[in-house]
Every structure is written in C-alpha cells, then in structure tokens.
Amino acid sequence: MPTVGGMLQPSMSTPSMNYGGYPQQPQQPAGYDAGCYGQYQQQQQQQQQQQPYGMYPQQAGTYPQQAYCQPQTAGYVQQQACYTPPPQQQQAEYAQYAAAQYGQPSAVGYTPGTQSPIPCGMPTVPQPMPPQPMPQQQPMPLQPTPQQMSTVPTTTPSSKGWNVLRGSGKVNAVIGARTAASTLSGTNYTADKVLDSLQMPSVQGLAADTITTPRTYQKGRVSELFVDAIGFDSPSEPFRLEHLSRMKAGVAVLAPKTEKKLALSENEKFLQCGATTLVPLMMVDELRKGQKTTVFQGKDVRDEQTEKQSFSLVYDSDGSTNTLDIICKTVADFDLWVNGLVYVISRRREEASDLDHYKNEWEKLHMAEINYKTLRLMLKKLNFKMSKDVLKKKLEEFDENGNGKLNCGECMRLLQSLRSHIEIKHLFEQYSSDGGKTMSYADASKFFTEKQNENISASEFSSIVEAFDAEHLGTNQQALTLQGFERMLTSPSNEVIDPTKNTTVYNCMDFPMSYYWIASSHNTYLEGDQLTGKATLESYIRCFKMGGKCVEIDIWDGPDGEPRVTHGHTLTSTLKFYDVVRTIRDYAFIRNKNPVILSLENHCSHVQQEKMTNYFKSLLGDMIATPTHLNSNLVKSLDRLLSPNELAGKILIKGNVVEQGDTTGKVTQSLSNLTYLKSGGSADDLVSANDSMAAYEMISVSEDSLSKLNQSDLTAFNRRHFTRTYPKGTRFDSSNYDPMPGWNGGAQLVALNYQTSSTPMWLNFGRFRDNGESGYVLKPSYLLGGERPPSATLQLSVQIYSARQIPKHGKVPVNPSVAVAVYGATADNKTTQTFVVNNNGFNPYWEEQAVFAVTMPDLAIALFEIKDGARTIAHYALPVPCIRPGYRIVPLRDDNEKVIFMCNLLCEFKFQWLAA
Numbered sequence: 001m002p003t004v005g006g007m008l009q010p011s012m013s014t015p016s017m018n019y020g021g022y023p024q025q026p027q028q029p030a031g032y033d034a035g036c037y038g039q040y041q042q043q044q045q046q047q048q049q050q051q052p053y054g055m056y057p058q059q060a061g062t063y064p065q066q067a068y069c070q071p072q073t074a075g076y077v078q079q080q081a082c083y084t085p086p087p088q089q090q091q092a093e094y095a096q097y098a099a100a101q102y103g104q105p106s107a108v109g110y111t112p113g114t115q116s117p118i119p120c121g122m123p124t125v126p127q128p129m130p131p132q133p134m135p136q137q138q139p140m141p142l143q144p145t146p147q148q149m150s151t152v153p154t155t156t157p158s159s160k161g162w163n164v165l166r167g168s169g170k171v172n173a174v175i176g177a178r179t180a181a182s183t184l185s186g187t188n189y190t191a192d193k194v195l196d197s198l199q200m201p202s203v204q205g206l207a208a209d210t211i212t213t214p215r216t217y218q219k220g221r222v223s224e225l226f227v228d229a230i231g232f233d234s235p236s237e238p239f240r241l242e243h244l245s246r247m248k249a250g251v252a253v254l255a256p257k258t259e260k261k262l263a264l265s266e267n268e269k270f271l272q273c274g275a276t277t278l279v280p281l282m283m284v285d286e287l288r289k290g291q292k293t294t295v296f297q298g299k300d301v302r303d304e305q306t307e308k309q310s311f312s313l314v315y316d317s318d319g320s321t322n323t324l325d326i327i328c329k330t331v332a333d334f335d336l337w338v339n340g341l342v343y344v345i346s347r348r349r350e351e352a353s354d355l356d357h358y359k360n361e362w363e364k365l366h367m368a369e370i371n372y373k374t375l376r377l378m379l380k381k382l383n384f385k386m387s388k389d390v391l392k393k394k395l396e397e398f399d400e401n402g403n404g405k406l407n408c409g410e411c412m413r414l415l416q417s418l419r420s421h422i423e424i425k426h427l428f429e430q431y432s433s434d435g436g437k438t439m440s441y442a443d444a445s446k447f448f449t450e451k452q453n454e455n456i457s458a459s460e461f462s463s464i465v466e467a468f469d470a471e472h473l474g475t476n477q478q479a480l481t482l483q484g485f486e487r488m489l490t491s492p493s494n495e496v497i498d499p500t501k502n503t504t505v506y507n508c509m510d511f512p513m514s515y516y517w518i519a520s521s522h523n524t525y526l527e528g529d530q531l532t533g534k535a536t537l538e539s540y541i542r543c544f545k546m547g548g549k550c551v552e553i554d555i556w557d558g559p560d561g562e563p564r565v566t567h568g569h570t571l572t573s574t575l576k577f578y579d580v581v582r583t584i585r586d587y588a589f590i591r592n593k594n595p596v597i598l599s600l601e602n603h604c605s606h607v608q609q610e611k612m613t614n615y616f617k618s619l620l621g622d623m624i625a626t627p628t629h630l631n632s633n634l635v636k637s638l639d640r641l642l643s644p645n646e647l648a649g650k651i652l653i654k655g656n657v658v659e660q661g662d663t664t665g666k667v668t669q670s671l672s673n674l675t676y677l678k679s680g681g682s683a684d685d686l687v688s689a690n691d692s693m694a695a696y697e698m699i700s701v702s703e704d705s706l707s708k709l710n711q712s713d714l715t716a717f718n719r720r721h722f723t724r725t726y727p728k729g730t731r732f733d734s735s736n737y738d739p740m741p742g743w744n745g746g747a748q749l750v751a752l753n754y755q756t757s758s759t760p761m762w763l764n765f766g767r768f769r770d771n772g773e774s775g776y777v778l779k780p781s782y783l784l785g786g787e788r789p790p791s792a793t794l795q796l797s798v799q800i801y802s803a804r805q806i807p808k809h810g811k812v813p814v815n816p817s818v819a820v821a822v823y824g825a826t827a828d829n830k831t832t833q834t835f836v837v838n839n840n841g842f843n844p845y846w847e848e849q850a851v852f853a854v855t856m857p858d859l860a861i862a863l864f865e866i867k868d869g870a871r872t873i874a875h876y877a878l879p880v881p882c883i884r885p886g887y888r889i890v891p892l893r894d895d896n897e898k899v900i901f902m903c904n905l906l907c908e909f910k911f912q913w914l915a916a
Helices: 034-050 088-102 146-150 169-185 191-197 243-249 304-308 331-351 354-365 372-381 388-398 408-419 422-431 441-452 458-468 482-489 537-545 577-587 606-623 632-638 703-707 711-717 740-744 759-767
Strands: 251-254 259-264 270-273 277-280 284-289 310-317 320-327 516-521 550-556 596-602 651-655 675-681 697-702 723-726 749-752 776-778 793-804 816-823 830-833 845-854 861-868 871-879 886-893 899-914
Touching: 243 251, 243 259, 243 331, 251 320, 251 331, 259 331, 270 320, 277 310, 284 331, 304 310, 310 331, 354 372, 354 408, 372 388, 372 408, 388 408, 422 441, 422 482, 422 845, 441 458, 441 886, 458 482, 516 596, 516 759, 537 550, 537 577, 550 577, 550 749, 577 606, 596 675, 596 749, 606 651, 697 703, 703 723, 703 740, 749 759, 759 861, 759 871, 793 816, 793 861, 816 845, 861 886, 871 899
Parallel strands: 516 550, 516 749, 550 596, 596 651, 651 675, 675 697, 697 723, 723 749
Antiparallel strands: 251 259, 259 270, 270 277, 284 310, 310 320, 516 776, 793 845, 793 899, 816 830, 816 861, 861 871, 871 886, 886 899
C-alpha cells in the first residue's frame, strides 16, 4: 500500500482520480517549460502543506492517522473502532422526548422513533469511512510567463484544524455566545466589555471601508455596511458615545427635499424619519454614502456639496428592498449620522444571538409576566404548535416561583430548551468521559478526530471554551458543558462549507480567463419580467454585491439624444446609460478586484455610440482593459486570453467590432477600439473556426442552441475561447434554464436572471460559493485538456437530523420536509426527500439518511431545500468538494439569498470512495 506523507493511499484496484482536489499528480503537458512547471508544482505543494484539513480528500500529513482503517484488496473495510452506532436506548429516549415535545402523534402521522412512512428512498448503507487524503491537482495549464509565475499568490489560510473564530465571525461568535449564555446563567458579561476585550477597531477607521457583502446577521461586519463614493474624505472627527444622545434627540434633515426630523430610538433598534418611516436597524443591508439610489437619481440635487452630505440606508421591509435617502444640512451632521449608524448597527450585529428574536417578541407584549394563554400565542407566532397538556407541563417546569406565569428570563430559558438538539445531547454523552457532565480536551480531541475529521490543539480547545461556554469564563477549568458544546456545533463557525474554500481565493488566478467559470447575469438591469419589468440601478448593485462578474447592458437611442438602457420593443422602463456606467464604476469591484465583463447589446446610432464611448472613457478611464488585438505588445495574447491576475481591477467590454478604418459598420470605430471581447460568433464556429479564431473572439448561444451542441466540441472550444449562454427569448417571466449543461461543457459565462429565485439561481450561488466567493472558479482539468476521470465513485452520505426556526408563510405553522439533491453530470443527478413533520417549523426532527453516488464530484453541487408541500421555504447550495465532513450546520437562505436569522439545518456528512 503506497503512502504519501505517511498516509495510506488507495489500493491498485481503486482507480486514481483526475479531479481538482483528488488523487493523481498533474502531468506535464507537451511543450510546457519544465522549469516553470516545476516551480508551479513546488508552489502548489507549499500551499497544500499550509492548508488545514477541511474537505475530502485532503493534503498529505493533515488527516488523523487513527481515522483510517486497514485496507483490503478490493478497497477499504472500516474497523469497528471507527464507528460506534448509537445505542438502542437512545432511540427509545428520543421517542419519549418527541412524545413529550409534540404530544401523541396521530395515526396517520409519523410516530417518533419509528421508521418514517415516507422514506428517502435511499438504500441503507454501512457507515462510510472518511475519504483518503490525496495531493490536490491543478488543471493542465498553458505556459505562463516567468513574470506570471513570480506573482502567483501564496494562499495561507489559518493553520488551525478547526477555526472557531475564523474571519469576520470572531467577534460575533464570542459576543453572541457570551450574551446568550449570560442571559441564561445570570453572568454579568455585557457587550461593551466583550468589545473592549476584543479591541474593536475605531469607528473612524472603519468608516473608510469599501467592502460589502449580502447581510448575514451572525457574521455581519461593520465593513459590510459601507459603499464609499469615489473621492470621499475621512470623517472630520471620530464618533464618540456622547453623540448618541444627539442622535436620539433628533436632527433636521432633508429626505431628500422635504425637511424631516431624523432620530434614533431610545433602545437603539430603530431609526425614525418623520412621522411615518421607521427603519429596523437589524434589517439594514447597506449604508451607502453619496447619492447612489434610484430615488436620488430622479432628483435634481447633483451638486458636489450636496453629494458629500448625502447617504442612504438600504433595508429589507416585508421581503422587498427599500431605501431611506437623507441629505444632511451640514458636514458635521453627515459625520454624526454616518459614524453613529455604523457604530450602532455594527454593535447590534455583533451582539446578535438566538435570543434576540425571542426578546423582540417578548417586548411586543409589554408585559412583565405571561400566562399559559399568552405563551401559547407566542409559540404560534414562532411557528410551533404544541399540545395543551405538554405546554402546561413546560410552563410548570420553568415557573420558578410557582405563580403560574413566566417572566422574561424564565420564558427565554423555556424557548432555549425547545431549541435544544436531542441528537447533540447523545453525541455529547457518547464522548464525555465523566458521565455526560463535561467534555475535556481529550474528549473533544477524540470527537473532532472521529466525527469531524479534524485535529485541534489544547490552545484551540481553550478558545472554544472561552467563546462558547460562558459558565467557565474566569476559571481555570478547561471543559465544555453540554450547552457550550451545542452552541459550538450550531454556530456559524461550524457551517457545512469549508472556510478555506469559501473565504479564501485558493485557485491559482494566473491561468487564461477561459479556464474559469465566471458568475454572469442576463438583462441585469431588470427587476421582474421581460415585458413590463422595471429597469433599476439597484439591479446592477445587487448583482455585484451577490458576486456577479459579467453584467449585460442593452443600449438604445434615447429621445433626448442620450443613450438609454432598456429591453427594446417592450414596456419595460429605461435608465440613462450615463447612470448605469457610473453605477458600474462604483460597484464593479465591491467584492474583489477580479475583472468584470460588460456584455453590450448595442442598438444605438453612430451619434449616440459616440456618447457611449465618451461616457466609458470619462467615467471608467484606466479601468477599461486595453483590447489585446490593438496592443502590439500583447500579440501573443491572440493565442490565449490574459489571466484574472493580469486583468485585476479592469473592465472588459464585450461587443461587436469593426476593422480598422471601417466607417460603414454598425459599430463606430471609437467604440470598437474599447471592445476587449469580440462577440458575434455562432454555434457553427465551434468546429469550423475554432483554430482560426483569435482567443478574444467568442460565441453566444441560447439555451435551445446549447442543448443541440456536441459536448466534446463545446469543451474543446472553451479551452481557448469564451462561450456565453443565455435564456431563450420566450422566457417572458424571467424564469431560468438549467445552468449545469453549460458549466459541464466548460462554458464560462452562463448568464441567468438574477432577479428570479429558483433552482437554477440557487445552483449558481452554490457554484460561486467556492474560491472565496470571488465570482471566478477554476474549471476541472478534464475540461481544460486533461484526461477524463477514471471510473471511480465518491459516495456522499447525508444524515438529516433537525432544523430550527423555519419561517412560516402566513399565520399557519408549516409542515416541513427536507429535500436534498445533487446536480452535476447527468448520471449523478438525484433528489431525495424526508417525511413531513406536521405543524412544527420551530424544531422539526427527521433523522433520515440520503446517500448519493457521485462519479464527477468537481461538477457536482448539493442543494438543500426546506419544503412546505410544493413550496420551498428556505434553501442552501454549495459545491460537493466544499462540504466539510462531520456534524455541520447548513445555514438556510430566503428568496433574496439572505441568511434567515436562527434558521438552519443540522446534518452529518460522510464520504467514501467506492471502487469501480
């Protein structure tokens, strides 16, 4: 049995794989510079040695030796010590627990602890052992220059096996855990003390931050609030806490032309403007400085001073996006509100915990204590229906003074008990060496090794105890209680997606751009349908914030001599082309510096095309990438496109071009000279013109044409050229097509309607959660000229346990079930669904297994859906190679692709290679 770094490798009977993170060393392609390729391999090996274990199959030397079992000729057989089935008494205990929670089930419903009447339909399989650690492979590259190789970024993610306080979740994990625990235990540990202990940066420094991502309550950062206008100066003075009193007293502002009073509520939860507008600060997605919303675009207020005193809050209201647009009367007022709101919103986000939602419901009651009837109404609002007898017993259990009522603390402890996971309790008792009282470092180390496939050090364990077990703060006891263990497993730090792949750009970004899948949007400007929908600048902003890297602009002659963006020959509204380009300038690189592609559909006359050219030059300037076919220094680039690193911070214009000196074409010479990617090719060019076409020439095909193409021809074409796919013209409702065939054929730009939440868009978001959510994902090597993967199969086992706080639709509690699917190669597509739990979106429990056989994992995307009948309530998708094995939380999202606060799914994930 061969080894790599002391780790067992597959037997000869198990074919080695050619997948991106799987076995098989890359082979040197013909004509490749040996020295340069050797340097590339060495750098990749160094990166692999630095990466922690996060996903199958992992780098040599990081996977715990004891997790392996003795191999046999035909593959692997797991030793008994590797898996301990849950004892029978646990099943009986859960049946008793479920009966106590839900009351006696009806004859037609499912009985807790028994076989479900509607099984997943998946065969029962032995517990699969974890996959083997293998060296990671990069795709077959074209020859980079020595200069490229010298600038290959070195990825250095955290060396921790379990990064409990990773990235932006550090402050939140500590504060959320401590705040929640202090409420239950009586510990006097305020949020201000936590912020002080973590040495939060000054608000003045944060105000200049220009990074923004979609809101995630428990992982929100101050930097996620800001989009800074070009040319903005730092605040004139730092924000001080005494300024809060002035904000609460109120300040006169313009909104945007009517004078109103702007005031912060006493509890710092709301911002009130005038008599009618009330903005919940936890619903704020973005604080936008300057005049960059649709409301401002429609007002004649564009002078330099007014611009510098304006800001907008973009927030959610009943599922739709609204803005509060403010013009301050002085620069001092502007600084007061901008810095003050950053401080207040960021502090509320950092303090956010599961109890916040419950406390909000409690505060709405305006009562010091509640009785049985009020408690029952509160649970109904929280999407939970319980039998009268069981609820009365619960009230008696938590009524400490026996008066038949609950105060706030007693009610919070009751709700927390209902949210507890019985499966986590069993897991804790299984690994606790003192009879289920605590979990020591030795116990936790064994748990992480056997269940999570990770190693933790003693210092890491101390960090876990500090972050998640407030009961032990200030003592020398280094052990986890059940409550701390549960907080740890259900925290954002234990999400299913591998943080080294989700938060880090780990792909080499020095290959030609044709080597990458790129997040792409169709008719980006539209909200709603294709016939009467509204064109908005917010649609472009939303796309960029969601990671889009290719947006579409349809330009037509405007009646006032100004080019307009609209869907021609329809009833859709219009935007000024100038405003669209200005918005692209401000938002194109809001997530990262990877190049952005503007896909032009140009219907303008030559006169208005000249205006388009002038606006491109005046607004974008040096951001526009110089077309390679016009640059004599880049003649070699006719054979290959430049890399994302070479084009970082650049905007590539895609459109039609004309030959030099041609004045009779549909496109002006000046606009053609700005065009980087030449469109106009058709499906016929896949074979006939593949070799003769320059690398910057590309094709665009509709979904109907795509389905008729030969996949081998498409894959070969997409090694050097771009292909853009788009929805067929009859999708008037802005529905989407299946993106998988395009990606499977190597198409880089699979353009979708971002405004429509459905399975295709969920898969799109799942695809681009990889590689640091940078909008670029390196395609597998077999799509780039490497060998096809041998016939080995990866078995993915998903044990679906329970969910928490599923939102309801209307006033009736939901009847949830869980659908899990894998989309990828045609042979790998499969969907399975659990049974239905009636009248319970608060803490439904399933304990069902779904098993998938995946022959091409690097193409595969896993999709989780919480369903209520035929309707999907919440969802989450991610690439199969980004799944972390072990007990993990799946953070569920709504139709706007935002994290649903407190709503998640607890599953256990296992992987096993199956011999051919």
